[in-house]
Amino acid sequence: MEINDLTPAEQRVWRAFATGTTVDFRPEGAEDGPERTVRASVLRALLLNGPREQGEVAALKVLGARITGVLDLRFATVDSVVRLGYCSFDEAPRLAGAQLNYLSLRGSVLPGLAAARSRIDGSVTLTRCRIGGPVRLDGAQISGALYLDEAEVTATDTTEPVLQLNQVTVDDDLCARRLRTQGMIRLDGATVAGSLDLEDAELRNPGGSALSAEALEVGANVLGRRLSAQGRIDMRGARIPGRLDLLSSTLSNPGGTAMRASSCVIGEVWLRRGPQIEGMLNLRRSQIEHLNLAPEMLPDQVRILDLTYTSLTPHVPPEQRLPMLERDEGRFDPHGYEQLTASYRRTGDDHAARLVQLAKQRRHRTTLPWYGRLWGQVQDATVGYGFRPMRALGWLLSLLAIGSVAFALHTPPALKADEAPRFNAVFYTLDLLLPVISFGQEAAFAPEGRQQALAYALVLLGWLLATTVVAGVTRTVNRQ
Numbered sequence: 001m002e003i004n005d006l007t008p009a010e011q012r013v014w015r016a017f018a019t020g021t022t023v024d025f026r027p028e029g030a031e032d033g034p035e036r037t038v039r040a041s042v043l044r045a046l047l048l049n050g051p052r053e054q055g056e057v058a059a060l061k062v063l064g065a066r067i068t069g070v071l072d073l074r075f076a077t078v079d080s081v082v083r084l085g086y087c088s089f090d091e092a093p094r095l096a097g098a099q100l101n102y103l104s105l106r107g108s109v110l111p112g113l114a115a116a117r118s119r120i121d122g123s124v125t126l127t128r129c130r131i132g133g134p135v136r137l138d139g140a141q142i143s144g145a146l147y148l149d150e151a152e153v154t155a156t157d158t159t160e161p162v163l164q165l166n167q168v169t170v171d172d173d174l175c176a177r178r179l180r181t182q183g184m185i186r187l188d189g190a191t192v193a194g195s196l197d198l199e200d201a202e203l204r205n206p207g208g209s210a211l212s213a214e215a216l217e218v219g220a221n222v223l224g225r226r227l228s229a230q231g232r233i234d235m236r237g238a239r240i241p242g243r244l245d246l247l248s249s250t251l252s253n254p255g256g257t258a259m260r261a262s263s264c265v266i267g268e269v270w271l272r273r274g275p276q277i278e279g280m281l282n283l284r285r286s287q288i289e290h291l292n293l294a295p296e297m298l299p300d301q302v303r304i305l306d307l308t309y310t311s312l313t314p315h316v317p318p319e320q321r322l323p324m325l326e327r328d329e330g331r332f333d334p335h336g337y338e339q340l341t342a343s344y345r346r347t348g349d350d351h352a353a354r355l356v357q358l359a360k361q362r363r364h365r366t367t368l369p370w371y372g373r374l375w376g377q378v379q380d381a382t383v384g385y386g387f388r389p390m391r392a393l394g395w396l397l398s399l400l401a402i403g404s405v406a407f408a409l410h411t412p413p414a415l416k417a418d419e420a421p422r423f424n425a426v427f428y429t430l431d432l433l434l435p436v437i438s439f440g441q442e443a444a445f446a447p448e449g450r451q452q453a454l455a456y457a458l459v460l461l462g463w464l465l466a467t468t469v470v471a472g473v474t475r476t477v478n479r480q
Helices: 008-017 040-049 318-325 334-346 350-365 370-386 390-409 425-433 450-479
Strands: 022-024 037-039 059-063 066-068 081-085 102-104 152-154 180-182 202-212 228-234 239-245 250-260 265-271 278-282 287-293 308-313
Touching: 008 022, 008 037, 008 040, 008 059, 037 040, 040 059, 040 066, 202 250, 308 334, 318 334, 318 350, 334 350, 350 370, 390 425, 390 450, 425 450
Parallel strands: 022 059, 037 066, 059 081, 081 102, 152 180, 180 202, 202 228, 228 250, 239 265, 250 278, 265 287, 287 308
Antiparallel strands: none
């Protein structure tokens, strides 16, 4: 392209390129007039073979231009800084496979961006951009940060991701505060060396996936305070050594899964201060060091099979935590009860830990056949499965009182009157109740009629009580 073919606006850009001077069209010219219109072919020619001046760093720095045509840099190598801020693009730039030094489109309006498998040695800035079509950065390698703060990305076709970042590699942070999207964000297999920041973002894709980030690897944190997501969030298999921070967030996908973070390894998960989650929460098979989970945020469906966590906050009574263990498709998961028990014991709350274990035994009883349920009810009523041992003393004293009064009113006849010891109603009743200890009373007297039936009942109840106490004590010793 000859310099004589350039418009006055293009001549300004051409002359400024060699010294890296910024050309700002914003204060002058009509909004779509020729005073600020630059052809994309001119920009391409500059970046590939533009003029250079010795001792100067060439750079393309243009603000407020209208760029017509397609900026096609596919598989090109550009060693100059590209900064096209607050510009209006008629066509989506094509940067697939390109190698760039630095790319900034801050505040620009674009119909889309195609930069799959590109390589950028610096940062990529899409801050405050308004993009009306899909952004493809899948497979891109970005040596700096990726900025999407306050950007707005929408597309008429929501069957494909509007923000395609799968397999992207970012060597710094991925900053997307106050990002607005209409459609799916795809981050499957992405690697972010720093943090993924989605604070105050609004992700909209009702009935579909708002964020798909399977096998995401983050070097620090995923920050999503005050995040609003309408649609599914899928983070299955993610690796987050720091925090997954969703304080004051709103997660909604009625009739489906609101959030799936199964098979993940996460340092800390914070789910507090927000409204109740609409949709299913799936944390199955995940390993979490610290789980900061408010019971009031839990939805009606929770999947926590084989979830492992070291600590659980806030510290609330077990009555508020136990419903979480009963919402996993109605199945009995002993691992979940053991995890909750261990978390209470770490805080020194042994009473709460015993209540969780008691709830575990009661829940397990519902899975047994009728005779197992019957025996379980006996253990529950007598000693609370060993977690309420004082009940055994109460039952024993009650039966002792009943027997002592009954046999004191009507002394049973002695088997051998001349050899029988003096009758004692209390110790006779103890002989009947305690199957191991003998005070010499039971063998010397033979009750008749109703007293005989009472004696048989006391013997039977004594055996049941003793067996239940032994089972409870054994369970307690094994637990210790």
